[in-house]
Amino acid sequence: MGEAVFLALIALHVLAATTWVGGVLFFVFAVVPAARAAPGAGIPEALGRAFRPVAYVALGTLIVTGPLLLWILGIGPGMFLQARFWADPFGITLGAKLVMVGLVLALTVWHDTVLGPRGLRTGQPGATRIVGRTIGLLSVAILLAGLLLAQGL
Ligand code: HEM
16 A cells, blocks of 8 residues: 555656656757747747646646655654754755755746746846756756655665
């Protein structure tokens, strides 16, 4: 029973991770170059509007399933208070992953609510693109950290 729940959560976590990371990379490597080639065609606005709800559901799923996975692995708030836990390879990877997840959340909110709309208004999307690329890099690093965690590292 416990194993089936764990597998179901892992499946959801991985599905959400591929949706999130794949979507972000598609924006960096396909949508932005297309928008550069055809400025004023409304490409990032239209694709952003269509994909954003999917991306937010994926991110929300990761943030819900992640702690549930930890809980099933027997890692709860009690362990977070032990310095020993954060000195272990698993704790170090988890700590780095959580800091990066926090950064991705903050940068995504900034990108979607402030920089993006401002870039569209002024016709200068430079800062939006830099932050978008940073979100892409961090998302790939989070994915790699997840693979390490799955190996117990
Ligand atoms: C953008 C957010 C996230 C991404 C892209 C992501 C991605 C991944 C990936 C790709 C794996 C590997 C799964 C496998 O190979 O079986 C993984 C595992 C894991 N993730 Fe995440 N994750 C995210 C957020 C979180 C959060 C917020 C937590 C916890 C608070 C978390 C906890 C875990 C744990 C504990 C595992 C290892 C499960 C195991 O032992 O197999 N993740 N993650």
